[in-house]
Amino acid sequence: MKRLRIQDDAALPAGAEASPDRQPVWNQAQCRAWRTAALDVRRGRWFAPTVLQTAAGLLVGAATWAGVAAGAQAPSALTLHLRRLVETAPGTGQWKQTESVVRWDPQGTAVVICDMWDQHWCKGATARVAEMAPRMNRVIGELRRRGVLIIHCPSETMPFYKDTPQRKLAQSAPKVDLQAIMLRCLPRSPQTEPPLPIDDSDGGCNDLPRCQEGHWPPFPWSREIATLEIKDGDAVTDSAEAYYLMRLRGITNVIVMGVHENMCVLGRPFAIRQMVQLGQNVVLLRDLTDTMYNSRRRPFVDHFTGTDLVCWHIEKYWCPTITSDQIIGGHPFRFAADTQPPRVFHN
Numbered sequence: 001m002k003r004l005r006i007q008d009d010a011a012l013p014a015g016a017e018a019s020p021d022r023q024p025v026w027n028q029a030q031c032r033a034w035r036t037a038a039l040d041v042r043r044g045r046w047f048a049p050t051v052l053q054t055a056a057g058l059l060v061g062a063a064t065w066a067g068v069a070a071g072a073q074a075p076s077a078l079t080l081h082l083r084r085l086v087e088t089a090p091g092t093g094q095w096k097q098t099e100s101v102v103r104w105d106p107q108g109t110a111v112v113i114c115d116m117w118d119q120h121w122c123k124g125a126t127a128r129v130a131e132m133a134p135r136m137n138r139v140i141g142e143l144r145r146r147g148v149l150i151i152h153c154p155s156e157t158m159p160f161y162k163d164t165p166q167r168k169l170a171q172s173a174p175k176v177d178l179q180a181i182m183l184r185c186l187p188r189s190p191q192t193e194p195p196l197p198i199d200d201s202d203g204g205c206n207d208l209p210r211c212q213e214g215h216w217p218p219f220p221w222s223r224e225i226a227t228l229e230i231k232d233g234d235a236v237t238d239s240a241e242a243y244y245l246m247r248l249r250g251i252t253n254v255i256v257m258g259v260h261e262n263m264c265v266l267g268r269p270f271a272i273r274q275m276v277q278l279g280q281n282v283v284l285l286r287d288l289t290d291t292m293y294n295s296r297r298r299p300f301v302d303h304f305t306g307t308d309l310v311c312w313h314i315e316k317y318w319c320p321t322i323t324s325d326q327i328i329g330g331h332p333f334r335f336a337a338d339t340q341p342p343r344v345f346h347n
Contacts, residue, residue, distance in 0.1 A: 114258030117221035121214030185267030204292025
């Protein structure tokens, strides 16, 4: 039996790449998936059908090595400039902004699109989703083209996607017994995360007059906004299935985008808090997100400054952020109503 070797190059194709001696070489994501499956078997988490499913997926990927050797071009690595806030010394409350550059294997990366619904109970929130959706569609289209897994997560709308290939793909991922993941939103833990820098206790609608809240069924949303294209190979879910699918494929890098930073983007089972706690490398696409913040509440700043404040909170306590121009070029997205100069972090 030929020995399977790990390819160290960060920019690897979806399957295996041909080595100089014409033998198949598994990429890092494939090797991680196989090791994870073997470890879970030893721990008694997965049954034989799951292992066979993982093995089948890996062998299919390895079978593509000949095509790659024949001249197919490997997808390039994602070069991302990560921004983070780091405390200058523990307990000082003084933070400095840092940047670092990473190269992510597209096959080891997933996009999570959080709650980009067709309609929200807040009219202003609905309008901002519609405004950013065309830019977001361009971003996910480019990432899809480069081999990144696209996971659409419009919560409470799964009946709309029943029996679609994308829904079935998410459902096909074997469940992993994880006590760390919650089926619904993971709330802030006072022991590890200070209060948010904005007061969203009124629901966060910035409209005048304020819209009537709709947090309970029947919800005003029924699907993801149609502007975001759902293509072959994408997945649709609103649960921990997103992580199960990542686990099956050996995906450890996650790009989160969508709404809203101070609520679902932080707390959902497929979003920042839970993915970070599960050991994923998470980044927030900070120019393609929004908050539910009423500027007439603490700290009495405009809506878009409130969004930046929450973004800086995430950079301090959860994960780095990136911008969409790193993926499709041009300039970072800005809402038309956000006419102030770009805001800069200050202690």
